[in-house]
Amino acid sequence: MSPALATVDVVVIGAGQGGLSAAFFLDHAGLAPGRGYVVLDSDDEPGGAWRHRWPGLVMERVNGVHDLPGYPLGAVDPRAPAREVVPAYFAEYELRLGGPVRRPVAVHEVRPAGARLLVDSSAGAFAARAVVNATGTWTKPFWPSYPGRDVFRGRQLHTADYAGPAEFVGRHVVVVGGGISAVQHLADLADLGVATTWVTRSEPVFRDDFDVEARRAAVEVVARRVAHGEPPGSVVSATGLVLTPEVAALRERGVLKRHPAFARLRPDGVQWADGSTQAADVVLWATGFRPALDHLRPLHLREPGGGILVEGTRVVREPRLHLVGYGPSASTVGASRAAREAVREVLAGR
Structure with a gap:
């Protein structure tokens, strides 16, 4: 041997x-x-x-x-x-x-x-x-495929690369993702007054509490996927977002105003399905x-x-x-x- x-x-x-x-x-x-x-x-x-x-x-x-x-x-x-x-x-x-x-x-x-x-x-x-x-x-960070990702002239980074909000002061950040990390990034950026736009594929579901029954139900959803030989999928799709006092305060301030998924990235920002645009310097992919x-x-x-x-x-x-x-x-x-x-x-x- x-x-x-x-x-x-x-x-x-x-x-x-x-x-x-x-x-x-x-x-x-x-x-x-x-x-x-x-x-x-x-x-x-x-x-x-x-x-x-x-x-x-x-x-x-x-x-x-x-x-x-x-x-x-x-x-x-x-x-x-x-x-x-x-x-x-x-x-x-x-x-x-x-x-x-x-x-x-x-x-x-x-x-x-x-x-x-x-x-x-x-x-x-x-x-x-x-x-x-x-x-x-x-x-194993997940980067979704979007039209125009290769032409955007600003910075693109993933949650795995995010080191804090200080470098984004004075810039506009588009945060993509409907999970807990996205909300945490938005809170972090808001602490320094960084301008943000929050983008999710579907309307976020906020829960007042995530009790034992809710946890059990969420686990069961993921377990069924795995039992059928399917990828586990996003946990947040089964759990939703807990409406903590901090999250509630962010909603009151308008930080958690959600926008639907954009149609494509442009050199200077994002373009929505109706043709309107949002200028952006950074896209932060909180996509799991x-x-x-x-x-x-x-x-x-x-x-x-x-x-x-x-x-x-x-x-x-x-x-x-x-x-x-x-x-x-x-x-x-x-x-x-x-x-x-x-x-x-x-x-x-x-």
């Missing part, structure tokens, strides 16, 4: 909410870091996608951070930046687990290798009995993300509908693979629960 090939029982890919939760449950089941399981993470420091959020996303604006199993986050300063609070929490959690995460490690691909799955990475290859994939979506699963292509997991069929967390086409944070588990609370389920199924198959 090549010295670059390590044999391990379980490989966990990703050290965000789902990956760290999986490590916790594996550890508590008696698997030791190293030979029993290994966590591979592409970032150079703890924190997952939270490390890359913009400075204005403070904890009181975050759409929920669920406690990692066995160690609650506790009280935090609501005005503290999420990109500082959550990575510090994750770093402490990793220490409590005994430092099972290897980083920075880029996973190139996962492919069958007889009775095992071969995980090829920048740290060498791992032959695993099972793989728990928890790679999230942050590294897709599951970061390119490294799983050699496994040929896609169904005719374009999605991946899973039962619980187990992939139907490759039962040795579990997806955590995919479809109905694509939330902080959902990822932790899915990690528990994935580990239970992995251990049952030993």
Whole structure:
């Protein structure tokens, strides 16, 4: 056997909410870091996608951070930046687990290798009995196709590239997207008086509350898509937007005045379906993300509908693979629960 090939029982890919939760449950089941399981993470420091959020996303604006199993986050300063609070929490959690995460490690691909799955990475290859994939979506921003995108002379950026409102003072920003990130960007830009135009494909649905029943119904919508082998789709299309006091205040100020999707981009702005135009210097695409699963292509997991069929967390086409944070588990609370389920199924198959 090549010295670059390590044999391990379980490989966990990703050290965000789902990956760290999986490590916790594996550890508590008696698997030791190293030979029993290994966590591979592409970032150079703890924190997952939270490390890359913009400075204005403070904890009181975050759409929920669920406690990692066995160690609650506790009280935090609501005005503290999420990109500082959550990575510090994750770093402490990793220490409590005994430092099972290897980083920075880029996973190139996962492919069958007889009775095992071969995980090829920048740290060498791992032959695993099972793989728990928890790679999230942050590294896979979605850029929609619009006529004129190549002729617009201003700046175009995605939520994944947004670093705060300061550079846009004195400029007009078109924010595209109907989700939570779009609303957060609009709030952030409004803090500095940046002129904005909000564009969504459909009329936003604001909810006074997002109670347990509403959450369950939203999860069920996404679960049905996944159960039919379809892409999970946008979570906000199933949940709507919660009308918090800040969001209500933004609506009162006119910041959340929604415009329908424009027909095309022009060199100096956007053009609506009726031919009217809006001058713009920047287009900020808050158009969401897709599951970061390119490294799983050699496994040929896609169904005719374009999605991946899973039962619980187990992939139907490759039962040795579990997806955590995919479809109905694509939330902080959902990822932790899915990690528990994935580990239970992995251990049952030993």
